[in-house]
Amino acid sequence: MSTPSVPRRSVLRGALGAGALAVGASPLAACAPGSSGSGPRRLTGTPSASAKGEITIWNRSGDLFKVFDAAIDEFRKAHPNVKVNHQAVDIDAKLANTLITGADLPDGSFWDDAKIGSQAEHLYDLTELIAPYRKQTSPYKLSVNTVGGRIYGVPWDLDPGLLWYREDLLEDAGVDPARLTTYDDLLDAARALKERNPKARPIHLEKDPFLGQLWLEMLANQQGTSLADAEGKVRLDSKEYRTILSWVRSAVQDDLATHAEYLKQADLAALEDGRQALVPWAVWWSFAPQQLLKKTKGKWRATQLPAWTAGGARSGAMGGSSFIIPAKAKNPELAWLLYEFLCFKQPGYSAVYGPSSIYPGGLNTSVPSYTPARRAAEPLFQPVEALGGQDLWKVAVEAADGIPAAAPIPAWWNKSVDYLGNNLQRLMEGKMTPDDVIDDSTRKIQRNLVDRA
Template sequence: MSRPSVPRRSVLRGAVGFGAAAGLGSLTACAPGATGSEPRKLTGTPSASVKGEITIWNRSGDLFKVFDAAIDEFRKAHPNVKVNHQAVDIDAKLANTLITGADLPDGSFWDDAKIGGQAEHLYDLTDLIEPYRKDTSPYKLSVNTVDGRIYGVPWDLDPGLLWYRVDLLEDAGVDPEGIATYDDLLDAARALKEKNHKAGPIHLEKDPFLGQLWLEMLANQQGTSLADADGKLRLDSKEYRTILNWVRTAVHDGLATHADYLKQGDLAALEDGRQALVPWAVWWSFAPQQLLKKTRGKWRATQLPAWTPGGARSGAMGGSSFIIPAKAKNPELAWLLYEFLCFKQPGYSAVYGPSSVYPGGLNTSVPSYTPARKADAPLFDPVAALGGQDLWKVTVDAAAAIPAAAPIPSWWAKSVDYLGNNVQRLMEGDMTPDDVIDDSARKIQRNLVDRA
């Protein structure tokens, strides 16, 4: 889940899409409505000699350049396929285009949070994904699944990590590897606060959307999410109460800084030592690499704490996949490209490995495909801004710990108006955990779930 305006390496959200083919070998498409309500399906893979042209949509920015270079590798492998790679405002354009069917790309990048709500307008890719299913992150498969069918090609995996200031923890006598549970995290914050009474060591997010995204990462650690596979709301649960009570304790004990992600106040608190513990996604690595000047080299990453001893040490925070519109002109070639980028060498190495855009490799996520996440074959280099830490190993270990999830409901982003805003009131001390759950659940059920 991500929002268009949220930075992640200046939003590090990508997009890819294409269009026009002939000679598609054994790949077949079932006509929509052929059996009543069955979705349109793709099966098989085109031959290596296939010819044609496709249009692929991506977001502008650094990631567009990364995929542009990776698509050059695809062209080498498939010289008879022309790829028109276009930078598009996907969030403003794609949903309406899917509905109207006019001027569609053959494929596009899209946020996981938006795929489930548009499944009827997308190709069913279940049969094509099947050979890669056992080697793909269960989390990524689950968020791309609707009614047992897969509608997105899983791309990136965004594990949660615990980011910390190594110098401040050493000064306070805190061993970061000893922070095994969220209670341990509170104790670490207390030790830091004893050294600096002005500190609120733990970052709590002030942006309602990102705050809810963060909440879902912590819920995913416990094997739950805002809705189950049938779309039933499950906010009123032990797992969410555990998280919200932990937040209340952090606020009540003065152990947190409530700030907007990487905005001026947040950066100042990170630089001057008031914040030293940031439970956040892998894409926070953007901060020490690009934004934190005084403390560059002093930050490290480790596994998130667990909610219970022996529990999962990571959860997913955000993520993106690739979709093929059901009315695309050349969906077979779009699949050929996405298969190359996500499941084949040199495709995924071209995306994540060293490039002219990122000389050390793209280190703000990892592939969802397990064979691409070999601990002994890192796709990106150790990160100088993290004191030369091997972030690849930390991140792939975290990725392996992410529990499976349910498809993200189509109304998720709208629920921020209720849950996301109420979580902010909890962080400000104006609501209790029970207030947040009761008010949010009632309004989400009435205004979103029932209407959906």
């Protein structure tokens, strides 16, 4: 999650980058607990309200830790006999190795969806406990937490993709954002903006290879696919990816794109001076107008992503996190009691997403994966002043409802950035064709990552 002081880019770097997925990761095909003959560890019962005991819970440091700390206080009121030791930990550096060694384990931890599939053998199988909530939980969040038909993470947040746009510039160019229903419409809108301002390159294309690949996966998820299937087989060579890459090439060839790094100086300058006006990105881009954009604060709005085909999905996921319970935890049942409270119960999810001393208007960089939380009588976070008072909750919830299911993210995903992420940059620079990107990336990922795993 992003925080008021740290852009999401740096958090995602810790989550997926710098070799994090590779540390202690087993090949995906060997992830199913019980494959070694020891049998899966399953949690099947929920403790009573009078349960007693002590648990250690890990979260990342920063503002999100403070949000959960306040929410855990609400849990303590509901379960006064459960002592919760809430600790700020460098999860990306510590958790994977700790799961393998089994030493000094927490009873539960925050973790990125990207890592759950590769570490399932070290986690409790939560399928039976999730069952009562399954029909009301986002299919996407269930799918990325599922290995071999079993669920190993407690689904928490959804990070739906949205189209961020400058309302004043679109109005001046005669572009109705409600009519941007396809990606061809988005190109036409960029052309209209460019006619009004020849210096404009209205559409943001990401220059950072890692974030560029994450963005590409959001657009692929929108079409119901991803870089790898549930068995870890590479499926980049497909109509869906060719459609996306061909669209990127059109934006580049027609000089309609600003190729800049997410919220770096060049990106911010183009956003502020009107050269960029269309940003297809995750809900957590809301950080930019709230914290970084000074001249244009209040002029940005969000709407649904365009669809790739008529009637197609209007959003895809870009990032996300869940909660896990280590298979060797001392008090796993009490950890489940906490996570059930935070994700599936009131006042738990309201304590996480609602107004607090940390986020006075509520946590507005994601939405809950649990449908009843998204359908609460009152929005869990308030309209965003930096978006001109727009009701971002309504827009983000509508987008989240349409996110297609996915597959567990393979352990080699971050290393594939060396191939796919870098080749995507070459496409944006006009140095490769869509077929070049697909052929070269597929061959190198298969040879250097999948086959070696």
